[in-house]
């Protein structure tokens with residue numbers, strides 16, 4: 001018996017990085033996975049990998065800033081696999097930082113749109129499907145920037161990731177008696193393509209900023225996400241769990 005046998009999971013931003021690693025782990029654990037991403041080609045590659053490894057998956061094109069795309073992604077899960085029981089609202093973006101007194105407000109809107117509203121729109125469509133499916137579990141991707149800030153990180157990113165924590169807590173309260181658990185995770189700096197736009201010399205400095213002296217691996221985040229989605233986390237809801245090599249303990 002695998003941990004996710006009988007489950008149907010939707011992973012946003014599943015085409016690469018953390019989302020792809022989580023989608024693969026859910027697939028290996030027996031879930032039928034809807035790998036969603038605004039980049040259909042990368043989502044298809046991940047879905048194909050899951051199927052090649054003996055799992056079940058489909059890919060959907062899904063821009064999380066577009067409300068209709070959430071409806072379509074949830075409908076795809078229900079049409080293809082009969083229900084939706086697990087969701088990971090993972091899609092997110094970084095941007096070069098600017099100070100609040102001079103920032104381009106279009107950047108602010110973009111950060112909030114993808115990193116906060118995209119998660120809210122997702123939950124809005126996932127919950128009704130989970131209620132019909134008899135319950136479920138949602139994990140929302142925040143960041144260490146959901147509890148601290150840092151000069152060099154866009155303020156819109158920090159505000160959005162704090163917002164994801166509040167969104168998670170309130171949704172969890174609303175559905176605690178309906179068999180739907182909702183939690184958030186807060187990774188520190190993890191080795192994914194998100195860090196590719198940083199200059200090479202920045203990576204050792206970033207690594208040294210973690211008490212463990214290194215960046216995190218995608219699998220270390222996926223392990224926490226999959227635990228929170230599993231029945232082993234049956235009394236965990238409305239919480240925000242850091243996976244940060246000690247970063248926020250400093």
Ligand SMILES: NC(=O)c1ccc[n+]([C@@H]2O[C@H](COP(=O)([O-])OP(=O)(O)OC[C@H]3O[C@@H](n4cnc5c(N)ncnc54)[C@H](O)[C@@H]3O)[C@@H](O)[C@H]2O)c1
Nearest residue numbers: 013015016017018038063064091092143189190192193194
């Ligand atoms: N890597 C890190 O250090 C780190 C740390 C903390 C939190 N996070 C969060 O983890 C999540 C995943 O980050 P990652 O490092 O895997 O990033 P990544 O850039 O490697 O992958 C992000 C994926 O999301 C997709 N995406 C971006 N915008 C989208 C949209 N509007 N709709 C649908 N898909 C979209 C991209 O196509 C890509 O496949 C993000 O929410 C990010 O903020 C990452």
